[in-house]
Every structure is written in C-alpha cells, then in structure tokens.
Amino acid sequence: MEKETQTPHKRRVRYKGKYPKKFEEKYKELQPEKYKDTIEHVISKGNTPAGMHISIMVNEILDFLDIQPGQIGFDATLGYGGHTKAMLEKLQGNGYIYATDVDPVESQKTKKRLEDQGYGEDILSIRLQNFCTIDEIAKETGGFDFILADLGVSSMQIDNPKRGFSFKVDGPLDLRLNQEKGISAAERLDTISREELAGMLYENSDEPYCEELAKAITDEMRKGNRIDTTTKLREVIEKTLDFLPEKEKKDTIKKTCQRTFQALRIDVNREFEVLYEFMEKLPNALRPGGRVAILTFHSGEDKLVKQALKAGYKAGIYSDYARDVIRPTAQECAQNGRARSTKMRWAVRSKM
C-alpha cells in the first residue's frame, strides 16, 4: 500500500489589523462618499460614523414645517447639512434657504458637500454667522416662511478630540464652536473664582456637586496645576467624587462629567445669551403664517424656548404653539443614541 503523503496543516497567520479606535484612524468613515458600505454598517449598529452627523427628527420637522416650492427658509444651525438638504428637497428647485453656523471648519466642509450634490448659491446661501443675527438676514429676504434651529453641537464636533467637547477622549479643554474666536474653556478656568464656577455649574447644568467641584477645580489651579485638557478635568471630577459608594460611583461620575462639560460649553459659547436674543428676534423674522421648529437638548434650553413661545402666543404673535414637547420615536432613539435627549417645540406666526 502506498504511503499517504500528508501535507502538514499550516495555521493561518492571525490578521493583526483591528478596527480603528482613534478618530484620525477612522479614515473610511471620514470619507463617506468613497466608503458607503462602511458608513451603512456603522449606522446599522446604532453608531454615528466619525466626521458625520445623523440628523434628528427629520420626518417630524418636515411634517410640521410643511415646506412648499417657492418658499424662503432659514436653517439656523447648518451642521452637517442633513436637515438643510431635506428641506431643500422639499423646495423642488424652486425657493431659497439661508443657513448659518459659527463653526468655520465644519461649515466649509458642509458647503462643499452640498455644492457637490447640486445645492449651490442659486438655492442655498451659507453664512458664517451666529444665528442671533437672524434679523440681518431676515431684512434681506423680507422674512422667512420656515425656520429650523437644531441647537447644540454636532457629532463631528463632539467626536474630534482637538475640539475638547468629550470627556471620553484626551484633548485640549477648548469647547468653542468657533476656535478662532473668544477664549477656550481652559482659559476661562484660569481666572474664574470658586463662587462663579459653582454658580456656572448650577445655572447651566443643575450640577448637584457644584460646590465640591468648584472647590476642587480652583484648589487645583491655585496649586499651579492648570486644567487644560479633557483628561485633567475628568480626573479632578473622579477624585472629587471618590467618596461615593462603589455601586453608584461609575454612573454618577459619567453624568457629572457630562454636566460639567456642558456647563463650560454653554459658558464659553454664550449659548443662553444668543438663544435668548434669537427667540426675541424670531417673531419679526417670520412671515405671517410662517412656521418655526426648534430642537433642544437640555432642560435650560427647553425652558427658555418654551417660555418665549408661550409669551409670544399670549401676546398674539403666534397663532399656535407646542404646549407639549414632541420626542423622537423609540425606534429613532435605538438607531441613534444621540437623539435620546431631544425635545422639539414649534410655533406658527399669526397672520396679522
């Protein structure tokens, strides 16, 4: 009998590549036009691809705004341009949208992306302007038929460590929507007093540990330890809350980090001041019968919007407004975790 010749089984060399974890390594996600399959895969897992933003409550917004061809609209918060594009589609090539954003880097990219998709200056004007200057643009156009404001920050901004919005990745403690203007959160902490910081944390984020945190942060600064990175701030928060029982520590630290970063972001971007100004100017920017939809992401914003719309309704400026907030569906929240805290409010300008 012939001897069987056996080729020794060779184990395949293990593939060493791993899914990129760092923002800059996610090169496929950062080129969505080129790597469509990767983008679809990331979204299907309930995540937002790096460098992208998934627009929230698009159907609810479009249902309410009831955009008709020929109308003139204003998107106060361009971001990735998802809502802008959805509204442009409703115009069917007839009408015009003005959009503002204060972020020079992202708005430039969005401008190019929308131009490449056929939405140029003939139908869309993108302005690097704060939305609280809505009155200036409304003067040019004779008001707007529809207005959208999707407040806060975009996923591209949150996910980019160089912007300092996230306590989950190390980066400079910046938190400015426009890094070319104003002062960073680190610079703000350089000179803030303990009392002012405690007030800021309480007023902007209802932070229950505002006193303890303000003391810990300002003590650290006094010792000459500048808090100029996201990690340093997170570590001070962790140390301050170390006294908590083990079973609640992790969750409370996470929530405290979220609230502290939010409070600083609101402060360095003067978010309440500009929203207040926008709400004041809103009635005069809307044409008779014009509609406005506003998405908010925390209780301070929602309270401000609610009070302004209610007061406008009582004064006869709005013929109708949202008594209750509209929330994203459970399905949308499951698909996009960042939608979970969204509240939508709306109003209709009186015809008088």
Ligand SMILES: C[S@@+](CC[C@H](N)C(=O)[O-])C[C@H]1O[C@@H](n2cnc3c(N)ncnc32)[C@H](O)[C@@H]1O
């Ligand atoms: C939640 S994102 C908008 C996302 C957008 N709706 C989309 O579909 O891609 C909010 C955007 O508003 C911008 N923004 C925040 N406050 C602003 C302000 N006062 N004036 C102009 N833009 C502002 C931010 O820079 C960010 O790009």
